Each structure stands twice: as structure tokens, then as C-alpha cells.
Amino acid sequence: MSIVTVQLGQCGNQIGFEVFDALFRDSHCSQGLCSKRDNEAYQASCRERFFREEENGVPVARAVLVDMEPKVINQTLSKAAQSGRWNYGQHTSFCQKQGSGNNWAYGYSVHGPKHEESIMNLIQTEVEKCDSLSGFFIIMSMAGGTGSGLGAFVTQKLQDQYSSSLKMNQIIWPYGTGEVIVQNYNSILTLSHLYRSSDALLIHENDAVHKICAKRMNIKQISFRDLNRVLAHQLGSVFQPTYSEDSSFHYRRNPLDSETVGQACLMPRIFVWSLSATNLSFYPQTGDLMEHLVPHPEFKMLGVRNIPQMSAASLAYSTFTWAGLLKHLRQMLISSAKMEEGINWQVRPPLSGLPPIGKASAHKEHHFNTSLANLVVLRGREVHSADVEGFKDPALYTSWLEPVDAFSVWKTQRAFDKYEKSAALVSNSQLLVKPLDMIVGKAWNMFSSKAFIHQYTKFGMEEEDFLDSFALLEQVVASYGSLGP
Amino acid sequence: MRRRRSRVEGAARALPEAVAALSRCLPAGPSPEIFRRAKFDRPEAAPVLWQLLLRVLSPLAANNTWTDLAPEAQACLVKSALGSQGYPRSVLLQFPDGSSQGSRELLLALSWLLARGPLLEQLLAQTRVQLGDQLPQWEAPTSPGPPAPFVEPKSPVDLRLVEWLMGRLRFRWRCLISSQQEQCILLSKIHLYTQGCHSQRSLGHLSVAETEMLRDPESGQQLLQALESENIRLEAALEWRRRELVFWQWMDTVLDTCSPETPAVTSQPTVLPAISEGGLGELESVKQELQALQEELREVSEPRRAAWEARVGGLGQGPEWSNSRKALQEAVQQELAALQGSWERSSTPGQPQRPHRLVRSKDGAPRPQGLQAAEVIRTLSAKEACLKKVLHQLQRQCQQELARLAGALPGLIWILPPEH
Numbered sequence: 068m069s070i071v072t073v074q075l076g077q078c079g080n081q082i083g084f085e086v087f088d089a090l091f092r093d094s095h096c097s098q099g100l101c102s103k104r105d106n107e108a109y110q111a112s113c114r115e116r117f118f119r120e121e122e123n124g125v126p127v128a129r130a131v132l133v134d135m136e137p138k139v140i141n142q143t144l145s146k147a148a149q150s151g152r153w154n155y156g157q158h159t160s161f162c163q164k165q166g167s168g169n170n171w172a173y174g175y176s177v178h179g180p181k182h183e184e185s186i187m188n189l190i191q192t193e194v195e196k197c198d199s200l201s202g203f204f205i206i207m208s209m210a211g212g213t214g215s216g217l218g219a220f221v222t223q224k225l226q227d228q229y230s231s232s233l234k235m236n237q238i239i240w241p242y243g244t245g246e247v248i249v250q251n252y253n254s255i256l257t258l259s260h261l262y263r264s265s266d267a268l269l270i271h272e273n274d275a276v277h278k279i280c281a282k283r284m285n286i287k288q289i290s291f292r293d294l295n296r297v298l299a300h301q302l303g304s305v306f307q308p309t310y311s312e313d314s315s316f317h318y319r320r321n322p323l324d325s326e327t328v329g330q331a332c333l334m335p336r337i338f339v340w341s342l343s344a345t346n347l348s349f350y351p352q353t354g355d356l357m358e359h360l361v362p363h364p365e366f367k368m369l370g371v372r373n374i375p376q377m378s379a380a381s382l383a384y385s386t387f388t389w390a391g392l393l394k395h396l397r398q399m400l401i402s403s404a405k406m407e408e409g410i411n412w413q414v415r416p417p418l419s420g421l422p423p424i425g426k427a428s429a430h431k432e433h434h435f436n437t438s439l440a441n442l443v444v445l446r447g448r449e450v451h452s453a454d455v456e457g458f459k460d461p462a463l464y465t466s467w468l469e470p471v472d473a474f475s476v477w478k479t480q481r482a483f484d485k486y487e488k489s490a491a492l493v494s495n496s497q498l499l500v501k502p503l504d505m506i507v508g509k510a511w512n513m514f515s516s517k518a519f520i521h522q523y524t525k526f527g528m529e530e531e532d533f534l535d536s537f538a539l540l541e542q543v544v545a546s547y548g549s550l551g552p
Numbered sequence: 553m554r555r556r557r558s559r560v561e562g563a564a565r566a567l568p569e570a571v572a573a574l575s576r577c578l579p580a581g582p583s584p585e586i587f588r589r590a591k592f593d594r595p596e597a598a599p600v601l602w603q604l605l606l607r608v609l610s611p612l613a614a615n616n617t618w619t620d621l622a623p624e625a626q627a628c629l630v631k632s633a634l635g636s637q638g639y640p641r642s643v644l645l646q647f648p649d650g651s652s653q654g655s656r657e658l659l660l661a662l663s664w665l666l667a668r669g670p671l672l673e674q675l676l677a678q679t680r681v682q683l684g685d686q687l688p689q690w691e692a693p694t695s696p697g698p699p700a701p702f703v704e705p706k707s708p709v710d711l712r713l714v715e716w717l718m719g720r721l722r723f724r725w726r727c728l729i730s731s732q733q734e735q736c737i738l739l740s741k742i743h744l745y746t747q748g749c750h751s752q753r754s755l756g757h758l759s760v761a762e763t764e765m766l767r768d769p770e771s772g773q774q775l776l777q778a779l780e781s782e783n784i785r786l787e788a789a790l791e792w793r794r795r796e797l798v799f800w801q802w803m804d805t806v807l808d809t810c811s812p813e814t815p816a817v818t819s820q821p822t823v824l825p826a827i828s829e830g831g832l833g834e835l836e837s838v839k840q841e842l843q844a845l846q847e848e849l850r851e852v853s854e855p856r857r858a859a860w861e862a863r864v865g866g867l868g869q870g871p872e873w874s875n876s877r878k879a880l881q882e883a884v885q886q887e888l889a890a891l892q893g894s895w896e897r898s899s900t901p902g903q904p905q906r907p908h909r910l911v912r913s914k915d916g917a918p919r920p921q922g923l924q925a926a927e928v929i930r931t932l933s934a935k936e937a938c939l940k941k942v943l944h945q946l947q948r949q950c951q952q953e954l955a956r957l958a959g960a961l962p963g964l965i966w967i968l969p970p971e972h
Binding site for chain 2: 068198199200201231232233354357358361362363364365466467468472
């Protein structure tokens with residue numbers, strides 16, 4: 068089942084490139100720590116999902132690149148072509164000469180309708196090249212103009228045209244002290260529109276990724292490229308193939324073995340693989356991720372955590388145990404920590420009937436993060452011995468959902484990106500409530516003094532739209548708040 | 553004397569053979585001995601017959617999970633299914649679930665089902681071995697099957713949990729649709745690549761089952777075994793048809809052995825349609841009324857049409873109108889088809905469709921038999937339009953009900969979910 072990626076704006080295109088690169092590099096990594104057969108199946112699954120075959124054998128990413136300025140797209144395309152290992156398709160990009168000026172309304176109301184047909188045609192072409200479409204992965208930022216406004220528009224059109232396909236939006240949460248003055252307006256408009264038309268919002272905060280780069284990766288001069296690589300690493304650890312918990316650890320014998328193809332049969336090789344790839348119970352579908360994490364329409368925000376994260380130099384000298392990794396990951400979840408350093412170990416799950424230790428009113432930092440649903444992905448050596456019982460504790464979850472429904476775990480022996488063991492957590496919990504609340508508050512302050520509103524209203528937006536967005540996001544904050552005891 | 557004795561012996565053999573044939577063509581058919589014990593209401597026959605009835609009544613019983621149910625649950629399901637089919641005898645309902653009483657009543661229920669409709673044919677059709685490719689099931693099942701056992705919730709269920717589960721269902725549904733689309737694409741590829749491989753010229757290409765057979769000899773063996781066992785069942789069914797008279801005569805005796813005070817009038821009314829006594833007379837009057845209405849309609853519409861023509865005059869001609877005219881015509885055709893569909897549906901309730909094999913052929917090639925894909929698409933679009941109409945109607949009713957409720961409680965503000 069294939070995923071079509073739509074890279075929107077400067078941010079979306081740069082990140083998209085790093086994601087494909089990370090996925091490709093990992094799938095061709097020789098230090099997989101698993102059998103050759105498993106490795107081949109892993110590689111093939113990854114390729115079918117994110118790449119397609121071309122005649123010259125170089126895999127082509129299943130992606131559509133959209134930006135209003137040509138500079139970043141050209142850079143992205145040339146970087147991919149230079150690597151020689153994988154490439155973007157020939158006619159899969161769309162750009163114009165003029166940007167959106169960080170104006171959400173310009174992206175949504177002007178660029179969107181004007182270029183709707185060209186962009187949707189590009190996507191349609193890419194979809195037709197998939198044997199089976201699992202869904203769309205849309206990478207965009209929230210604070211700019213193109214990624215946010217045009218991204219919201221495109222997601223809405225995808226909802227109209229491909230209503231039965233899944234959609235996940237990868238959203239970059241801007242720095243708290245960002246450079247764009249109206250980034251809060253752009254953010255709330257984006258979030259509220261996406262909440263209506265997307266299935267899942269996978270959110271990465273620039274501040275958090277920046278800290279990981281500084282503290283864990285020991286990078287002195289942090290560039291956007293470093294941030295994007297960390298991000299791509301986190302996404303890759305979620306999206307690469309795995310076994311799901313209940314499927315068996317056997318899989319069909321490799322049908323590409325030429326002796327099994329009968330002489331009377333005239334089918335070409337590629338077709339045989341397509342038929343059996345869909346029978347592979349090797350990896351769970353994207354639908355599984357959605358079904359386990361975001362079925363409720365009010366709770367669509369997902370956060371990603373991945374440990375361990377360290378520079379390649381330190382990696383060579385480190386060893387890990389599953390017990391240690393999982394303990395840290397669990398505490399990161401409970402205390403809403405962004406990385407594995409500086410975790411607040413004081414926060415504990417509430418005992419049933421008693422209020423949580425460190426009441427929220429007095430110590431905001433000790434607030435216990437109640438989860439709605441969690442997914443843990445474990446990759447690496449001896450993964451069967453990993454004990455995830457700590458995540459099945461009912462105290463971690465909201466009262467109306469049992470841990471058996473709320474928690475799922477995916478495992479594979481195959482190591483990811485040279486990390487001997489790595490654990491990722493995709494969490495639908497109160498992790499993002501505080502940042503969201505802050506952005507809504509700041510935007511409201513600006514709105515109540517009508518600052519910069521004319522920039523938006525002159526492109527067809529109305530104050531009503533702003534009010535609707537505020538109302539929806541307040542509702543989201545309230546819903547997530549009500550999860551806790 | 554000898555002839556009479558051999559005739560009697562022949563008659564004595566006929567019944568067990570008939571019952572044996574019957575049990576060979578039923579799925580998981582019990583031995584004839586069970587039937588005999590059931591006539592005398594023996595307890596050991598009861599659990600077997602409960603299971604048999606469950607398999608026969610539930611269209612989903614093909615997968616074995618149903619037979620893993622506890623006997624109480626099985627009995628409950630069978631009773632509710634029989635009730636929904638209109639089974640007249642209420643004695644069966646009185647036996648507690650899971651007991652081993654009532655094997656004679658179970659036998660009566662089974663023969664009632666057999667007598668009532670083409671049960672054997674339906675069962676055999678369900679387990680047909682398919683050599684060709686089928687479309688995914690596009691006939692909505694006419695009977696909804698037995699309702700799920702009612703489970704009392706331990707505590708009030710949180711609405712958010714219900715919304716969560718609904719969301720999961722919706723995702724599964726969407727995944728199902730994607731899988732079906734994928735299946736169609738792959739089928740199309742197989743058909744394209746195996747053109748010219750089939751021995752039958754009229755078909756031209758292989759189906760998935762045939763391709764799998766060529767690729768993997770083991771599956772060919774399995775297919776052969778499946779076909780052989782299907783043959784056995786079909787032969788048994790034919791034999792049953794020849795001998796079934798004996799069985800019915802025997803069932804009469806079983807009915808006679810039941811206690812005479814079983815009430816003839818049932819507590820639940822049957823759902824079989826009854827034609828009223830004055831039916832024909834009513835039909836006449838309805839026909840006359842219809843004709844009168846048609847006359848009236850014509851009288852009213854003609855002057856209006858003339859007035860409209862006068863107003864519109866020469867408009868509507870010319871090239872720029874042709875597109876909109878075409879679109880209008882299509883829309884009108886769809887509406888008409890939907891109306892027709894809603895009339896036709898009530899007249900032909902669920903005739904089992906003969907399964908069709910999917911065959912890909914070049915355009916224009918003469919096809920003497922079978923349905924064209926275009927026809928099927930038209931039928932399905934008509935059905936879709938009809939169902940959409942019904943959906944909109946129901947939604948309007950819901951909205952009206954909500955509005956009424958909102959009006960009834962002044963002082964309460966209702967926030968309705970956003971329109972999609």
C-alpha cells in the first residue's frame with residue numbers, strides 16, 4: 068500500500084527531501100542486524116510504500132513538490148538528482164515566480180483556487196502510478212504563507228476528491244520566538260482548517276527539535292538541515308516496516324524465486340511481486356496507525372518522541388537496554404518531556420481516586436500527561452525481550468478507554484539507521500495542549516486589538532473565519548483537558 | 553407374500569437412505585441416527601441439532617468462530633433467527649438455553665426451514681467453489697442475519713467511547729474500499745497479462761484461481777479436492793430430491809407424536825405476506841384512481857408547458873446550450889432511474905443473483921451472453937441515487953426532529969456538529 072507525499076512550501080520541501088533520504092538510506096543500510104531474507108523484505112516494503120520503479124532502475128519518490136517560489140524546489144530536485152541513489156519524478160513539481168508573503172489568506176484564497184487544477188492534476192498523476200493508495204502524507208509548516216494557507220487548501224481538496232483515502236499532515240510548529248509576526252494567526256487558521264479536513268496531525272515543534280540538536284547531537288551551529296535530519300529520523304522510525312503485535316513472525320516464501328514460476332505462466336516479474344506484496348503481513352498499514360490513534364474526531368493531534376538520539380560519534384560507544392529505553396520513554400510520556408535529557412522524574416501517575424502528586428494548580432511543571440492512545444515502535448536486537456507492560460498501566464490513560472484499546476506496539480528485529488536499539492512513541496495525549504493554548508492566547512491578544520487583520524481580510528477572509536477558528540481550537544483544548552482525572 | 557415383504561424392506565431402507573442423503577448435503581450434517589433419536593426426543597440429539605441450525609440459519613457461519621460459542625449463546629441466536637423468519641411454533645422458545653431438551657422440536661424446526669424455501673440450494677450456493685473471478689459482493693444481503701447476542705453493559709457507557717469506536721469502524725470501512733480498489737487494479741493486470749492463455753476462446757484469459765493453480769501445484773490439488781467434495785454434496789442433493797417424499801411422510805409421524813396441547817395459534821404473528829380477501833376489488837379501484845390522477849396531471853401540465861414554451865421561445869438552441877442541456881438530460885435520466893429503481897425494488901425482493909464471472913474483452917467484440925460492465929454500472933448508479941435519496945430524506949427527518957427538540961427546551965443552547 069503506497070503513500071503519496073505532498074511537499075508544500077519551503078519547509079515542506081526541505082523536510083520531505085530529508086525524509087525520503089533517511090528512509091532510503093536506512094532501507095539500504097547494511098547493519099540491519101537481521102537475516103538477509105528479512106532485510107530484503109524490509110527493503111521491498113519500504114520501496115513499495117514510498118518509491119516507485121523507473122526504467123533506469125533508480126527509485127523515484129512518490130512525491131509531489133509544490134511551492135510558490137522556485138528556489139527551494141530547484142535546490143531539492145538537484146540534491147536528489149546528485150545523490151544518484153534515488154530521485155524525484157520528472158514532472159512532479161509545481162512552482163510559481165512569486166511567494167505568499169507569509170500571509171495565510173493569500174495562500175488559501177488566492178494561490179489555492181488559482182492553481183488548484185494544476186496541483187490536483189499532479190497529485191492525480193502520482194496516484195495513478197500506485198497499485199494501491201494507502202493515503203496521503205502532507206508536509207507543511209504552520210507559520211508561513213505557502214505551506215500553511217496553500218497546505219490547508221490542498222488538504223481540503225484532497226478530502227473532497229479522495230474521501231476514502233487517509234490523510235496525515237506533518238506540521239511544523241514554529242519557534243515560540245519566531246521571526247514572522249503573524250505566525251500565530253497563520254497557525255490557528257491552519258490548525259482549525261486541518262482539523263476539519265485531515266485525519267491526523269503529526270506535530271513537530273521547532274523548539275523541541277532544536278534542543279535535541281543542541282544537547283543530544285552536540286551540534287554547535289544548528290542549521291535547518293540539522294533540524295530536518297533529526298525530524299526525518301523520528302518520522303522514519305515510525306514509518307519503516309514492522310510486524311504488528313499479533314501477526315505471526317513467519318511470512319510467505321519469497322515468490323521472486325524463479326523456479327517457482329511455472330513455465331506455462333507468462334507473467335512478468337514485477338507483477339508477481341505486486342500480487343504477493345499485498346499478501347505480506349509483514350508490515351501494518353498506515354490505516355492501523357490511524358485506527359489505533361485518531362479515530363475520535365475531536366482528538367487528532369499526535370506527538371512523536373524517539374530515543375535514543377545522539378550523534379554518530381557517540382553512537383559507536385554506547386549500548387542500550389530495552390528496559391532502560393522503555394523506562395525513559397515512559398517517563399518522557401508522563402512528564403511531557405521533549406527529549407531524554409532533563410526528564411522530570413518527580414511526575415508520577417495518579418493513584419486511583421487520589422489527585423495527582425504535585426497538584427496542577429501549584430506546580431505547572433509537575434502536570435501529569437494523560438494519554439488517550441499511544442503507539443510504541445521498537446526496532447533492534449532482541450526486541451522480543453522488550454517489556455512494554457509499563458505502558459499498559461491504566462493510570463496513564465483516560466478513564467473511558469481501556470489500555471487494551473488505547474495502547475499498541477509494533478516490533479521488528481531490523482535495526483533502524485544504525486541504532487542498535489531504538490524506540491519511538493507516537494502519542495495522542497495532552498502533550499500539545501500547552502503549546503496550543505499559548506498560541507491561541509497570543510493570537511487572541513493580537514486579534515482583540517485587530518492587529519494586521521486587514522492583511523487577511525483584503526484577500527477575502529472575514530473576522531467570522533477567525534472566530535470560528537478560535538472556537539474550534541478552544542474546543543480542542545477543552546477536550547484534551549477533560550481527558551485528565 | 554415375498555413381494556410384499558421385499559416391498560416393505562425396500563420401504564424400510566428408503567427412509568435411512570433419504571436422511572443420509574440429506575445429511576450429506578447439509579453443512580456439518582449429523583448422522584441419520586441423530587434424526588431418529590430426535591424423533592423420540594432424546595437428549596443427545598439436541599446439541600448437535602442446535603449447532604446444525606446455527607450453521608444453516610446464519611449466513612456468516614462459514615467461519616468457525618460461531619461454532620465456538622457457548623451452547624447458551626448458540627441457542628439464543630438460533631431462537632432469535634427462527635423468530636425473525638416467522639417460525640410458528642412457540643414450544644421451542646420455552647426450553648431454557650443450553651439444555652438438552654427439545655430435540656424433537658429442533659427436528660421440526662429444521663424440516664420447517666427445509667419445506668419453506670430453497671434452503672438447500674441457498675446453502676450449496678454459499679459454498680460454491682469459484683473458478684472465475686467474482687466482483688466483490690454488491691447485492692445487499694436481503695435478510696440481516698441473526699442479531700448479535702445482547703450484552704448488558706456493566707456501567708453507563710461514555711459517549712466518547714462510542715465515538716471512538718465509530719471512528720474505528722469508519723477507518724476500517726475506508727481501508728476496505730482501498731483494498732477493493734487495489735483488488736480491481738490487480739485483477740485487471742492479471743487479465744491483461746494472461747490474454748490468450750485460456751483454452752476457451754470465449755474467455756480468453758485466466759482468472760486468479762486458474763493462475764494460482766498453474767503457479768503452485770499444491771493449490772491445484774486443493775482446488776481439485778474442493779471440487780470433489782462439492783460434487784459429492786451436489787449428488788447427495790440430487791438423491792435427496794428423489795427420495796424426499798419418504799422423509800416428509802416420516803415427519804408427519806413426528807408431528808403426530810408431539811403432545812396435542814401445543815397451541816396452534818402462535819404468540820408471534822408470522823411475517824408471511826397475506827393477500828386480503830377484497831384484494832381484487834381494491835386493485836380495480838386503485839387503478840381507476842391512478843387513471844384519474846394521470847388525467848388531472850396532464851390537464852394541469854399542458855397549459856403550463858405551453859406557457860413556458862411561449863416564454864422561453866428561441867432560447868435553448870445554439871452551441872453554448874448543448875453542454876448544459878446534456879448535463880440536464882443526464883441529471884433527469886438519473887432521477888428517473890432512481891424513481892424506477894424505487895418502484896422495482898419493492899416488487900422483486902432479493903432474488904438470488906446468479907454469480908457472474910469477470911471477463912475482460914476488447915471493445916466491440918460480440919458477447920453473446922453475460923452482462924456488460926456498462927449495464928452493471930448503470931444499475932449500480934441507479935441504486936446509488938436511490939439510496940442517496942433515502943439517506944437525505946432520513947437526514948432531513950433527523951434535522952427536523954432535532955429542531956423540534958431544540959425548540960421544546962427554551963433556555964438551552966444547542967451546538968450542532970459542523971456540516972460536512
